[in-house]
Amino acid sequence: MTAPTRTPATTANGTAPVSAPRSPAGSSARSSTELIAAERPVLAHNYHPLPVVVARAEGVWVEDVEGHRYLDMLAGYSALNFGHRHPALIEAAHRQLDQLTLTSRAFHNDRLAGFAEGLAALTGLDMVLPMNTGAEAVESGIKVARKWAYDVKGVPADQATIVVAADNFHGRTTTIVGFSNDETARAGFGPFAPGFRVVPYNDLAALEAAVDETTAAVLIEPIQGEAGVNIPDDGYLSGVRDLTRRTGCLFIADEIQSGLGRTGTTLAVDHESVLPDVLLLGKALGGGIVPVSAVVARREVLDVLGPGQHGSTFGGNPLSAAVGSAVIDLLATGDFQRRAAELGEVLRTGLTALTGKGVNGFRARGLWAGVDIDPALGTGREISERLLREGVLVKDTHGSTIRLAPPLTITCEELESALAGLERALG
Template identity: 65%
Template sequence: MLHSRTPSLSVARTYSPLPVTLASGQGAWVTDVDGRRYLDFLAAYSAVNFGHSHPRLVAAATAQLQRITLTSRAFDNDRLGPFAEALASLARKDLVLPMNTGAEAVESAIKVARAWGYRRKGVPAGTATIVVASGNFHGRTTTIVSFSDDPGTHDDFGPYTPGFRIVPYGDIRALRTAVDDSTVAVLLEPIQGEAGVIVPPPDYLPAVRALCDERRVLFVADEVQSGLGRTGTTFACDLVGVVPDLYVLGKALGGGIVPVSAVVGNEDVLGVLRPGEHGSTFGGNPLAAAVGLEVVRMLASGEFQARSRELGEHLHERLRALVGQGLLAVRGAGLWAGVDVDPSVGTGRAVCEALLARGVLAKDTHGSTIRLAPPLVVERHEIDRAVDALEDVLTR
């Protein structure tokens, strides 16, 4: 019999989950197999931006399940076109390359950038370089972990893919030094999620955009976690008025129902790919496109961005009041926060376990940092309940 503290021995041990087994969810709440309810303040790393079992998304998925779910890209389907048009409009771009996971979308953007470099910029074949940032997290494929500086993600998975340069995040001088004639793209998270919700200086992304324009280099923004309402704007880049050449999207694009990701850009960049050079059996499938279309329609109203912005102000105000009372620092934007726990209180994992005992789910990273990312449907009193629980843990 399932029990909330008995993980399956048949699952490969690539995670060390908190001792809870979830069985259902509604809105900002989830319920375990023993019937206990928890406030979800992780939202599946922002994949559940619209809450669990959102009726509009469930209805879109259910309707499509009864029609057709997979055709492969050997044939067109009647959901893909409307989805691509709506997403392109939301991002103010021309084209959408549909994939499944965030890592797939990042890999796709890397291929696009290299092809663009060879076919448009004139970089000699096989010499293209891409500049990335320290502390990055773009996925777990072998190419992507090649340019990670996190030992737990990187070590023992070589040989590593060449062609990447790592510079300090937020350091425009280091970036300028790293960009040369072989550089085809700068790949960055506008806000680094896995690193602990690290927000760069406000002039950093505009300076990146200007440098890329000056040196004829693509600016690729990985908005897999930060995009689609999480930061109080449609994209985190919107916070500083920057438009990248390519958006890399995922997680929330699938509404917490199916894996959906995409690379979004203009014809002069994304149009470099030719038929047969890239693809995915499941990318752009009718079920994914139907759910993704409904996600874009929900974002088009601006309601969720406004909720994230307004409730995020309250969340951050409450959290900042805990600095000096068990917290060392608070960072973030919208309904997204990274909080550094005073080591004298305990590790991030220990604090998350204590929160679990108080009915709140959160996730630690890098030892002493906790990420908080409730669904955008969360209510003000639910934020207070979660922060009250955190305060109780920190000051007990």
């Protein structure tokens, strides 16, 4: 396996990229092949990873147990927006580890108020419900929307509905896959919870037809990630906002993948200057260190919850709050949003140059792209495996589409190197 052809002296963090170790990295002396084989009998087969075993990482670079280095162009599905082991985030985690990690919400802790204040200020909303994983944030958002519908809107008990978009990805709980149209995620897990209506994405007329007096909320991804980075038409998000206001239901924006700098703005809804009633955040909120998610909403919405009606032992724990606060501090500078916007133009230029040369088309916003590869060249999985051999890590989605979502700390030179690797993989 070879590394990308150009290796910069430093990353955007100001740290040197990982160099090849004198001996295999990590605590195990087993080879990649041995470790992959060892997983098969003891791990559930719910993932199909690329055949690489990562042992160390820094910035945009990862290293396997044999010392081969790769550019990470996936960034943990946006969980690593700030790169691997960003110094400010690692320092915040180390400092908190020496003080306090968990109290449960049975007691207050000294880090939670600052985290909630910072996240409310960053998003322009009022209140925060801290959770852990993205799926938990979505489930919590659904519960809150239903409670609001009954307590505030006056929907009769157990009749609240939520309108969602086709080709959505909001997580993998039984409730969530019940309103998915991805049969791989859905088949074999029923029966499913009622109360959801599915309409085509990017179709305001269909959305309006589905909303009625029982509708608690419209839940959508401002950009659909798992579906291949589907970007709606200009005016769609503002249309959703207008429709939900006019019909008296909530607009819930799932920004777990699209938020926190990925698209060149703090939130993807910022591209249309839209403020939803409820934001669902996760992934990058934990800085790639700990799982952190949150429901952030208007006070009227989150005020429907009372003690005992929802909770999480680890939600809002001091370690998560410390790391999440450090993430908020990074975003408050605006530097990462600007980097994503500026380098997004480099990404678009590179993909445009490859269009017609193995790339059939692409959709990109900021440092996020869904790239449709000519099926004659291979499936998305096969292209991802070729890129692995070029020292570039990506992940396929449906068919022959691959996703590119590098850390926002990537340099122009590193990004161009990854695009050169893609060109070679298509050759």
